[in-house]
Amino acid sequence: MLDQVQGHTTRDLEYLRFGDRGIGLRLFTPDGKGPFPLVVDVHGGAWNNGDLNSCRDRDEVLAGAGLAVAAIDFRHGPDKYPSSLADINYAIRWLKLKAEEFDIDAGRVGISGQSSGGHLAMLAAMRPADPRYTDLAVEGAGPEIDAAVRCAGLSWPVINPLSRYRHAVRSLESGENADWAGALPEFHHIYWGTEEVMEEGNPMLALERGEDVETPPAIWVQGRPDIVHDYRDLSSGATVNEPERFAANYRAAGGEIEVVYVEQARRGTEVSWNPLAEFFLRHLG
Secondary structure (H helix, E strand, O other): OOOOOOOEEEEEEEEEEEOOEEEEEEEEEEOOOOOEEEEEEEOOOOOOOOOHHHHHHHHHHHHHOOOEEEEEOOOOHHHOOOHHHHHHHHHHHHHHHOHHHHOEEEEEEEEEEEOHHHHHHHHHHHOOOOOOOOOOOOOOOOOOOOOOOOOEEEEOOOOOHHHHHHHHHHHHHHOOOOOOOOOHHHHHHHHHOOHHHHHHOOHHHHHHOOOOOOOOOEEEEEEEOOOOOOOOOOOOOOOOOHHHHHHHHHHHOOOOEEEEEEEHHHOOOHHHHHHHHHHHHHHHO
């Protein structure tokens, strides 16, 4: 259990630029002597909304546990897949390159993400060398600077964009418990474009296709009841909901993953963040 809270400092940095458009991150650095292990944190927002500010509560808990955290912004929405993955991959390599300057340990890097950010974090962890994701060169970084991570911490991820899209459409068409779905199908259309792309950029289906992917140790923190993230893919033939289906696939591929269920009403609190912090401390030290 976490029994010590360290102070920390924060600073906002620009890590990437496209013309007059800068992409930033917020670096949380624990007080004391580093180099500190690093967690790169990816915000949610249905691949269309949100920014790094939504990561603050989680990142303050991680920083209080002695972990440096980089909450990142990235391209999303009409920039379309795989722009987000290219930015995340770049951010990991950029931070590793600047490890000494930022008092972090380039050999102890993990990734975190919430909701759609959990999907992006897991896909980034599974495909660190995908040429589409490594397309942006980091100036000054040699081939030894890669985007591999040692572990992945997921908070109620949308692990299967295709099944979640169909789940939302089905709810809207039936009118049954439809309030949650709202504009989600439209957001899928904006970012993904087609069901074929949702199928390709998909951690669940990548495992079921037998892709040669990385499977670092992972944790999935899931609130219950949660119709948005904890549901059954009716078109898959699965007899369990998506968290357990992914966990079974991940383990079958040689990965280690823990699924932790918490009370839905309290999921955005330390009830969720403490297990994440403990996981990262175990795997990053």
